[in-house]
Amino acid sequence: MNKQQLAARIWESANKMRSKIEANEYKDYILGFIFYKFLSEKEVKYLKENDWTDEYLSELTEEDTETVESIQKNLGYFISYENLFSTWLEKNRDFSVQNVRDALSAFSRLINPAHKKVFEGVFDTLQTGLSKLGDSAASQSKSISDLIQLIRDIPMDGKQGYDVLGFIYEYLIEKFAANAGKKAGEFYTPHEVSLLMSEIVANHLKDRDKIEIYDPTSGSGSLLINIGKSASKYISGENKVKYYAQELKQNTYNLTRMNLVMRGIEADNIVTRNGDTLEDDWPYFDENDPIGSYNPLYVDAVVSNPPYSQAWNPVDKETDPRYAGYGIAPKGKADYAFLLHDLYHIKPDGIMTIVLPHGVLFRGGEEGEIRKNLIEKNKIDTIIGLPANIFYGTGIPTIIMVLKQKRINNDILIIDASKGFMKDGKNNKLRVSDIKRIVDVVTARESVYKFSRVVSRDEIRKNDYNLNIPRYVDSSEEAESWDIYASMFGGLPISEIDKLDKYWKAFPLLREELFENSSKGYCQLARNDIKKSIKEHSDVKNFEKKFQKAFQSFDKYLYDKLIVNINESSVLKSEEMLSEEMFKRLEDIPLIDKYEAYQLLDDDWTEIAVDLEIIQTEGTEAIKKVDPLMVTKKKAGKEQEVQDGWKGHIIPFELVQNTILSEEKERIKAQENRLSEIASEYEEIFDSLTEEEKGFDFVSEDGWVISEVKRALKSDSIELETKEKLETIAKINDEEKSLKAEIKTKSASLETKTKDIIENLSDEQASELLKAKWIIPLIQNIMQLPDRIIKELVANIELLEKKYETTFEEIENEITETEKVISGMIDELEGSESDMLGLKELKKLLGGVQNDERKW
Structure with missing residues (x-):
């Protein structure tokens, strides 16, 4: 199963297991065990890369000091054989909660002193929480055994393994946050917001060989990780990003460290602190070497999503260099305290992004003074208004502020991105096209009607330093208006036809063919069939031809980049490369929203990227693999996983059947259609029965009783008309049985043939099937874009006609x-x-x- 399916399965099972434990607590346990599994398997992998084999693993003990020191030096910790996650699994019924207690205690004792900041106390939450997993040692052992069985299938090996692990980890954090409300949502920045901030930061840092990034309210660490991931698109080589993190809450601080380590980041590139950011600031120094390790922290980027409008202690902060020259945030709202803290820690050519409540843009008092100073010192670069209900546990409007120490511009880019989102349950969610649109506007620093505006400092001064977004960007939709003359006498107002100006620019001859003037300022439709008139117009046909020409070779381009060069395609960089190619082809095409096209690309890219990860990790032979199809069935009152056929590891069975085995598939489909017809025939004959006939035993409330039908046919007392009906029922019943048996046999045969074809694919066939899975659906979706434009125009004109059709x-x-x-x-x-x-x-x-x- 792919990582999305595996993550969903683990979440579903976790949901069943947490009935007696708070979601937020249970999260700490399950993620703690996932982290321990990761460390165990990382150590085994390291040993195997250094000539250890499975048969010698049992000799891995604390007494072998040379091996212990080698592992500690390279990994930062040591786990003996008896404490490995795999050893727990092997114990089966002999496993107990004491095994976990002993293992976690030994882990704490055997951390490399040089890596204590990364690993010390990381399992404290899990260790103290074991007693909550049951009211006795036996029940605790049972709960833990169920839990480790649940996560045993998460792959930890190779590049794809880390990606899968990181995905599942973040998936679970997001699910727990969504289901636990504000309590869990406090530390989790939704992935899409994190990605938006990351892309803005990465674009600013793209010309650097290595970078340092810092999150002073790190939560689960997702913001830092996403920025590192986005920046890696531009930085060649590995381990070129250093991560600094600080988090107040111990449990959440542990999540930061776990998440960073599990993303394959070297321990030397992880610097974390458990402390109050506002009260206990960097410079960081190690207590063991305060002078030698002194580091006045200035980084390339600071990112944060601090707790909103939190109370803090501003006493004696006047001399704090973080706030000097700006002012002190009020004690009831620490928003600007966090912002100034972040700003202080970026290098002169650095950047910071911070999520804050909308109120920081216009609240007065001490906050107004700080805002004025930030504007006058030219620190605020961009303000992005986000949709409401985008964070778990709060519906308040939020913004992202982008600040820099040194700026070329002295204006502020203000973006109202509050209207671009999709509904996701109770929450709103940014789409990738929304993120791309925002990032492109920030990068180009451009004013876009109803979306963004570059505002001069003079204008902001005139507004008394109020940065409330609606003052500068009006994103509201125009209110519906009615023309009084047209309402009284009919006709279409030319002023309302003019509002469709973007279409008339694209189709310059279409307007005069569709409308004819009826009086000054008013017109009427010159054609009865609007849709046909538009579709057949030369301007529209030329528009369609121009679009088709622009994309006529796009399938070949995709085939070359994704399939011919399958092992060279960077999963991280490919989508951006493809979007640039798509945008280039759309440059001279009017009306088509390039971000709508980008959304189509991303919708398909999600699946393509998963496949690419697997192929690049497991090799192209993965295309020719099949996996057991496991389903959950009840046996003896218990749910059990059993195999129910096969499925393609990469290539779906249905795809093979629709292409290579289409004739066999169609024959089965024809028989299934006949079964549907038989069901209708049963019903039709049943409806034709008289009231007297409905009283016989061959009819029940549920329909026909076939055994009684056959018995009645042997009787001489049945009337001829009734007998004819029963003969038809018996005949189609025999046909139905025969069809069901044939369909079952043919379906089994089709599945066997499909499995055989996948396992014996030629390289050429494999490539063609990948093309059918990845490229053809994407091209089909893209080629529908012109038709959407035409349908929009038709709908607009029909709506206008309907509006004034009755006076x-x-x-x-x-x-x-x-x-x-x-x-x-x-x-x-x-x-x-x-x-x-x-x-x-x-x-x-x-x-x-x-x-x-x-x-x-």
């Missing part, structure tokens, strides 16, 4: 006519004296009085 005069006439009809019907009614008086009054209201007496 007020016509409505008035309809009302008058209806009143006459109802009035006439009242005349035919009879009733008591009081009823008739009431009806007479109703008739007056409906038109029984003169028009000049009616009130409108």
